[in-house]
Amino acid sequence: MQVVKNTFIILLSALIAFLIFMPKKELYYTLEHQLVKLGIKLNEKDITETVPALKIDGMKVYYEGIRLMDVENSTLTTFVFFNKINLHKIAVASSLKSMLPQNIDDINITYSVLSPLRANISANGDFGEVKGYMDFNRTIHLDFVKVGDIKKFKRELKKNENGWYYENQF
Amino acid sequence: MRMDGIMKINFKDSIQFILVPLIVLALIKIFWVVLETFVLPKEGINHTEVIRNKPLYYRVKLLKQEQKTTRPVIKKHIANIKDIQLIAIYSELDNVVVTVIYKNKTKVLIKGDTINGFKLISGTKDYALFEKNNKHYKVQLVKASSNNQSSIQVVNPTTQQTEEETNSDGIVDKGDHKEIDRKIFEHFSNNMDDIYKNIGIKEINKKNKKEFQVSFIKRGSPFAKLGIRRGDIIKSINGQEVDSYGAAFNAYQGIKGADMLTVIVIRNNKELELEYEIN
Numbered sequence: 001m002q003v004v005k006n007t008f009i010i011l012l013s014a015l016i017a018f019l020i021f022m023p024k025k026e027l028y029y030t031l032e033h034q035l036v037k038l039g040i041k042l043n044e045k046d047i048t049e050t051v052p053a054l055k056i057d058g059m060k061v062y063y064e065g066i067r068l069m070d071v072e073n074s075t076l077t078t079f080v081f082f083n084k085i086n087l088h089k090i091a092v093a094s095s096l097k098s099m100l101p102q103n104i105d106d107i108n109i110t111y112s113v114l115s116p117l118r119a120n121i122s123a124n125g126d127f128g129e130v131k132g133y134m135d136f137n138r139t140i141h142l143d144f145v146k147v148g149d150i151k152k153f154k155r156e157l158k159k160n161e162n163g164w165y166y167e168n169q170f
Numbered sequence: 171m172r173m174d175g176i177m178k179i180n181f182k183d184s185i186q187f188i189l190v191p192l193i194v195l196a197l198i199k200i201f202w203v204v205l206e207t208f209v210l211p212k213e214g215i216n217h218t219e220v221i222r223n224k225p226l227y228y229r230v231k232l233l234k235q236e237q238k239t240t241r242p243v244i245k246k247h248i249a250n251i252k253d254i255q256l257i258a259i260y261s262e263l264d265n266v267v268v269t270v271i272y273k274n275k276t277k278v279l280i281k282g283d284t285i286n287g288f289k290l291i292s293g294t295k296d297y298a299l300f301e302k303n304n305k306h307y308k309v310q311l312v313k314a315s316s317n318n319q320s321s322i323q324v325v326n327p328t329t330q331q332t333e334e335e336t337n338s339d340g341i342v343d344k345g346d347h348k349e350i351d352r353k354i355f356e357h358f359s360n361n362m363d364d365i366y367k368n369i370g371i372k373e374i375n376k377k378n379k380k381e382f383q384v385s386f387i388k389r390g391s392p393f394a395k396l397g398i399r400r401g402d403i404i405k406s407i408n409g410q411e412v413d414s415y416g417a418a419f420n421a422y423q424g425i426k427g428a429d430m431l432t433v434i435v436i437r438n439n440k441e442l443e444l445e446y447e448i449n
Contacts, residue, residue, distance in 0.1 A: 009187070009190070009191055010191065013194050013195060014194050017194060017195040017198040018198055021195075021198055021199045021202045021203075022202060023202055023205070023206040023210060026206050026210035026211065026212065029212070029213060029214040029215075030210055032211075032214040032215050033211055033214075033215060036215050039415075041215060041216065041217035042214070042216075042217075043217050060217075062217045062416075064414060064415030064416050064419075065416020065419070065420075066415060066416050066419045067219070095362070095419070095422075099363075155363075
């Protein structure tokens with residue numbers, strides 16, 4: 001019993017220490033360096049480090065020098081076994097209005113060890129509400145749970161018995 | 171004696187209870203510090219927006235401005251177009267070469283050359299178009315069966331469009347440049363998707379830059395009538411070099427509301443300038 005108790009204490013303290021001492025800002029910079037290889041650059045106004053999360057304000061996303069979107073604030077949270085990215089108030093560049101919805105209120109991407117091969121996505125905005133996933137086969141699938149203004153990018157969507165959905169491989 | 175033993179065990183347990191997690195904490199801290207110091211980057215990579223207020227060079231309608239500010243000059247000597255006989259003409263997309271007889275001498279002219287004050291501006295397989303004092307003169311090719319006299323027709327600039335190649339896509343061939351209907355221009359500058367339906371552009375990766383090559387053009391589309399051909403490499407748009415997605419996108423954004431458009435393409439390893447006027 002004592003051994004179990006000690007092991008539990010050690011693991012718990014290891015996990016807490018892992019999260020507390022994690023250099024989140026530097027890890028975020030590592031992510032930025034990796035994204036550059038894919039042509040994506042992130043500019044941000046302010047980065048704040050908290051115990052479980054990293055908060056980024058005024059993020060601008062560029063792809064190959066093209067400004068894709070502005071994200072008012074975003075939060076990257078990690079509990080090692082469960083990770084979450086929240087992007088709040090996203091304004092997509094007007095030049096991409098025929099491909100992407102213009103205003104997105106929230107995008108949530110969660111990754112859990114319980115479903116290790118996919119990351120779940122949910123989003124809402126003036127286009128309605130979507131739920132879906134992104135898996136390791138580089139497939140993205142989003143189901144429209146609530147349909148809003150999808151007129152401008154309807155041609156990118158498909159329809160089945162459950163309603164509109166978006167599917168693509170990247 | 172027994173109490174001493176219990177005290178020793180409890181003290182030992184307590185030390186172990188505190189010490190072990192502390193060692194774990196210390197080890198993890200050391201791990202992160204080492205990683206932070208030697209492996210992880212200290213700074214991120216930020217994108218610097220290139221602000222191009224004006225292209226490196228751009229064209230302005232000098233001719234029209236001159237017309238507004240200066241009075242027409244009346245020349246005493248008025249040259250006669252009838253002195254010029256067109257005996258041969260070679261007309262390609264942007265090149266016109268003609269052979270004329272002037273004062274019983276044969277002369278070869280290329281587009282832009284002047285003879286007797288008349289400037290060769292364009293041509294088709296049947297006639298050459300000359301310009302003088304903002305008036306256009308159409309000189310018909312001498313046919314073998316004709317009486318060896320070119321037929322000359324003065325083309326009124328206001329009605330010139332009817333004489334030139336006009337098509338329903340709103341693109342008029344003006345010889346040295348093409349005129350695009352602003353509505354069509356605005357449509358394509360606001361609907362990127364429609365561009366991709368009519369023209370295919372593939373990227374070619376060079377050492378430190380990208381090149382964009384026309385992979386297909388839909389037959390009969392406005393793009394086919396703009397003089398762009400399959401295989402053309404788009405080098406610059408309005409003086410702005412197209413060497414990355416960002417530059418291409420900026421160029422695309424920059425042409426909105428433009429009055430003139432100059433596209434430099436590389437065709438058969440030669441640079442070719444395509445000029446468009448948006449009206």
